[in-house]
Amino acid sequence: MSLALTLVCVWVVASAIVAMMPMRLQWPFGFPLLVLSVPMVVFVGYTHGWIWTAVIVLAVVSMYRNPLRYFYKHARARVSARTDEGGAS
Numbered sequence: 001m002s003l004a005l006t007l008v009c010v011w012v013v014a015s016a017i018v019a020m021m022p023m024r025l026q027w028p029f030g031f032p033l034l035v036l037s038v039p040m041v042v043f044v045g046y047t048h049g050w051i052w053t054a055v056i057v058l059a060v061v062s063m064y065r066n067p068l069r070y071f072y073k074h075a076r077a078r079v080s081a082r083t084d085e086g087g088a089s
Contacts, residue, residue, distance in 0.1 A: 004040075004047040008056060011040055015063050034064050 001009075011033065018029045037060045045053035061068060 002047055004044045005052075007040060008044060011036065012059065012063075019063070030064070030067070034060075034067060037064070 015030070015033050018026055018033060021029065037056075041053055041056050041060065044056050
């Protein structure tokens with residue numbers, strides 16, 4: 001198994017362990033794992049191609065769907081607020 005897929009397996013196990021923690025401990029340990037998923041996906045894509053990249057992206061989105069939904073709603077609210085401010089002139 002390649003280094004990229006080995007790191008993905010370690011990331012999945014670490015994410016599963018974080019998911020079993022109490023909710024108050026999930027944020028400080030889960031956020032760095034979410035941030036690390038970006039270079040991990042790029043590394044897998046570089047090493048194995050787009051099919052494995054798609055598989056890893058689906059796994060990340062599946063495991064971190066609630067934080068990603070939160071960040072998406074927060075970003076949309078900020079963009080909407082900026083648009084409202086600019087359009088009022």
